[in-house]
Amino acid sequence: MPKDARRVRMLVTPEGVPLPLEIADAGQRAGAFVLDMLILLGSIIAITVFLAFVAKSLPGRAVDRGVGLIWTIGLFLLRNFYFTWFEARPRGQTPGKRALGIRVIARHGGRLTLDAVIARNALREVEAFLPIMLMFASFATHGYDTLILVFALGWTAIFLFMPLMNRDRLRAGDLLAGTWVIRVPKRPLLPELSADAEETVFTEAELDAYGVFELETLEQVIRQAHAPAVATVTYTICQRIGRQHWSDDGGARDLAFLQAYYAALRGRLEQKLLFGKRRADKHDRS
């Protein structure tokens, strides 16, 4: 998967193996936040409707008081600890972040502690909730609305665009908690491509036509099996290695040819790799 090199940070595990971490971009962050806010709003409405229903169907002062208590405390907990609760769990992601495939980690891959999670989410109070409340207040009271609205928007803008002003896409809460938000896309284990390859013999010259870059591109083309692409790539390879091939415009025959060439090329390049020669691409003459 191609990664934007500017957003990749290398983490070296205690075993000495570097792992690339890709910082989530602003769009994913914003998407996750909007999703989470919708979930929050939805649960608040659901709780309110449910409690109103309970209070209506079970008359009595004690029930009313209990309902009021649950509502007050429930809303407080939702507003202040929804994010903290989910991010402090092993997955380190809220439902919104999960949907977008991102998670919270401690900067440089250390241990994400509860206090860091609390700090990063307490700052949402200033970053998001306060301006939202101000805006609602200004809608409710028509007296000094525009002034407050302008102020709230300006305020929000400072915090809203803070992630765009630094390389690590840190918002104020991340700065304060020492956290990163990284991408954790779901990557299933794809089938082994060379297993399906049928035996076709290629000469050394034919296999020396390409390097690692082309091999990986070829891998993607075969995995996607998009007929026009397969046809084009088959044609290009045959042209380059000077081989006659009866193309069926990206059908099963072309795909089988590509798989056979892929397996042979990979075998060749991997063997050279064992001897310390890594041919980067077709222009590499090593």
Add this chain to the structure above:
Amino acid sequence: MAFALPFRRKRDAHLPDDELAHQQRRLDPLPSAKFRAEREGDWRRLEELLNRAERRSAAVLTDDELLALPTLYRATVSALAVARETLLDRALIDYLEGLSTRAYFFLYGVRGRIGPRLKQFFRHDWPAAVLALWKETLGSLLLLVAGALAGYMLVRADSGWFMSLVGGMSEGRTPDSTTQQLRDVLYDSDTSGLEALASFLFTHNAQISLMCFALGFLFAVPSAILILMNGLTLGAFLALYADHHIAGELVGWLCVHGTTEMFAITLAGAAGIRIGWAVAFPGRLSRLDGMAAAGRQSGTVMAGVVVMLFVAALLEGFIRQLVTTDWLRFLIGGSMLTLWLAYFYGPAGRRR
């Protein structure tokens, strides 16, 4: 020359395409495919364990599985290291990177069950964090006292200040109230709806103190102003009651919960000042590291502040309304203060 790798069967290279189609057979697997086949089971097992453990917690795994997890993780990471050097299967390397990252953060990232973490928080982390913030706490306290003094003197000099300082919190108490009215608020023991009062007080105060903390990010200025305003309100009330010579009773009424609540708000202010200070003057650390250190420390304090405010709301909602004897009120308030001071500045925070 026909090229043949040692692990491939030799075939005639000069067969035309059509005939090849008849003779095609499966190849012997590449060494890299064998490498994968030998280890694939381990990777899938690790993935399955992570799936289960991440969904709830590590508690759902059996002892055997818990022991297997680090072993499987190390096997996967070392397979990744080998694969990077010897394999050219991009999809496989991507998969291994993803799986290793996941396992790494499960093993080294967030860890610990909630029970021991809570115990550690109350036994050590919370008092230690409060202790470390003693300078800021002192500053915050000074602001509170300065505010209270200013409020007191302003209202004593001109009672017109009272309404502008107190605003909505007056509960019907104005400079025009009689002594009896003022006294009634203090000893009104209407016991209906106490839990509603307590829950309102808790959520309201906790929200304000969280905001007080978060606003500290702006160089601590808004936090300082909030603390100062709090002091002004306090001073204004004191002055109002002092005018009617019942200030002592007011202090008794306040101190049942006030020692806990004011302490909590002072700590929230201190946490705000701490982060504001770190943003403005990072000192020896880099600004990023300084902020992160300050944020973590004050995050712990803030978790504690929410706990304190919960206690304060219980005291204010229930105890204060039920206990109407002055000396008992002083006793409760005083002992709460002593408890907090002993807990924060005693041996708990200095352990280890």
